Amino acid sequence: MAYDWATKNETHGRRKALKDFVGQYVDCRLKVAAAEAAGLDTTAEFCYNMDSLRRKLSSVYLGGRQLEDSVARSLYGKLRQRQEKRILVSHIFKKLPQNVTRISLQRTEQLMDSIYGVLKKQGASFQSCVDRFSDEKVPFWVSRLQTTAEFESVVWDLPAGEISAPFYTPLGIHIVKVLERQDVAPLAEAEGQLVQRDYYRADLRRSMAQLVDRMKKEYQFKADEAAVRELLLRGHSSKTLFTLAGKSYDGEDFARFAMAYPGGTKKQFEAFVQKTVLDCGYAKLRRENPAFKIRMLAYRDTLLCRAIRSREIESRGGTDETGLKNYFEAHRSDYMWKNPRYKGVVLHCVNKQVGKRVRKFLKRIPEDEWQDALRLSVNAGAEKQVQVDYGIFSLGDNAFVDEKIFHSGKAVPDTSFPYVVLLGEKIKGPVDYREVRQALTTDYQHYLETCWVSELRAKSKVEINQEVLKTVNNH
Numbered sequence: 001m002a003y004d005w006a007t008k009n010e011t012h013g014r015r016k017a018l019k020d021f022v023g024q025y026v027d028c029r030l031k032v033a034a035a036e037a038a039g040l041d042t043t044a045e046f047c048y049n050m051d052s053l054r055r056k057l058s059s060v061y062l063g064g065r066q067l068e069d070s071v072a073r074s075l076y077g078k079l080r081q082r083q084e085k086r087i088l089v090s091h092i093f094k095k096l097p098q099n100v101t102r103i104s105l106q107r108t109e110q111l112m113d114s115i116y117g118v119l120k121k122q123g124a125s126f127q128s129c130v131d132r133f134s135d136e137k138v139p140f141w142v143s144r145l146q147t148t149a150e151f152e153s154v155v156w157d158l159p160a161g162e163i164s165a166p167f168y169t170p171l172g173i174h175i176v177k178v179l180e181r182q183d184v185a186p187l188a189e190a191e192g193q194l195v196q197r198d199y200y201r202a203d204l205r206r207s208m209a210q211l212v213d214r215m216k217k218e219y220q221f222k223a224d225e226a227a228v229r230e231l232l233l234r235g236h237s238s239k240t241l242f243t244l245a246g247k248s249y250d251g252e253d254f255a256r257f258a259m260a261y262p263g264g265t266k267k268q269f270e271a272f273v274q275k276t277v278l279d280c281g282y283a284k285l286r287r288e289n290p291a292f293k294i295r296m297l298a299y300r301d302t303l304l305c306r307a308i309r310s311r312e313i314e315s316r317g318g319t320d321e322t323g324l325k326n327y328f329e330a331h332r333s334d335y336m337w338k339n340p341r342y343k344g345v346v347l348h349c350v351n352k353q354v355g356k357r358v359r360k361f362l363k364r365i366p367e368d369e370w371q372d373a374l375r376l377s378v379n380a381g382a383e384k385q386v387q388v389d390y391g392i393f394s395l396g397d398n399a400f401v402d403e404k405i406f407h408s409g410k411a412v413p414d415t416s417f418p419y420v421v422l423l424g425e426k427i428k429g430p431v432d433y434r435e436v437r438q439a440l441t442t443d444y445q446h447y448l449e450t451c452w453v454s455e456l457r458a459k460s461k462v463e464i465n466q467e468v469l470k471t472v473n474n475h
Helices: 001-008 018-037 042-084 101-123 124-131 150-153 189-196 202-218 223-232 251-259 265-288 290-317 321-330 353-362 367-378 399-404 434-458
Strands: 085-093 141-142 167-169 172-182 238-243 247-250 341-350 384-393 417-428
Touching: 018 290, 018 434, 042 265, 042 290, 085 101, 085 124, 085 223, 101 124, 101 172, 101 399, 141 150, 150 167, 150 172, 223 238, 223 251, 223 265, 238 251, 238 265, 247 251, 251 265, 265 290, 290 434, 321 434, 341 353, 341 399, 353 367, 353 417, 367 384, 399 417
Parallel strands: none
Antiparallel strands: 085 141, 085 172, 167 172, 238 247, 341 384, 341 417
């Protein structure tokens, strides 16, 4: 049953191969054991997350299909009325400040036009262009009224998989690709998600009150009205307040609950009754509902695996500079580019004489001092002599690099800086590990995790009962 539930949830309905599941399950158990040994199952955050999910799931499972269906249908009807949709987009985005200069604007426009041309004519990878050029690199979901009107007018009419031409919004210039369009799913597919997502909405809270009333009858709830009046009047009582499923709950039980639940006495008492009723139902769920138990255990394992991975891997995988550098050197070939790039500087000079002088000057000093040298010497006067573009350029990044290095297109010099000088070299891959830090950190963390899991396996004796494994339902 755990295999069936876990594989369906991880792969959205597509079953995972049993062999792959067993390997991942073994690793998961080892990580959970390591987390428990480290005491991560006793932290306040872990306990809060477990209690929160327990209450959410309890409300659904205890309510049965009648509660779940009624809430889901109500919420689904509201979604359909609003015609709520979502679109997953990725974009190549260049931010434009409000005080952008004419030259900077022109260069950004040229860059975005060049990128779009490469995407349409040469079929370049959109994601590689995002990684290389965009000021925002993470795909995001868009719903109505979440973005600017200019952005919406483009993405809502763009089919999935299509790429827009460069366009302006008040934030900057965008080239957008629609990755996925998500309409409102059929009720049969959406109801479980709706109930869990909208747990704290008024719709479900009202149904929860009905559920608690039904459970009170089922578990023979009986309040002592005199004791309750005393509690509400004085704020405390030593008497039995009510009985539930044959068990008595008195003023001391209430006082312990009220210490962690701020509010007036009446509000506290109502919440105490509700919690007690739900806890009673939760205990029954643990005994009688295997699906609920497996779901809670799976969530527990997930939280502990994340916590121990964060402590053992993520906390140092992105800050271990020596480790990152050594991993990059050992796997440098993995980060080579498909096409060479140009590393250097593009100098837009006021005239030819300045261009020659600056070129000769820069050749005499180390490359990592070029920018400071230009700022402190050549451009130290009242009038700027040189505009500088410095970095690593691939085809489409810079019109002058495209023309002079990659022999593609024709660049148009700025009339104020008509003489252009390039100083640098073609390279096949990143020279420094920091140039690919994001991808490198992910790979390095994966490497650290692989080594760590191997150590856990080496320290533990793992045996798989093949006879039991053959009985697992794998159709």
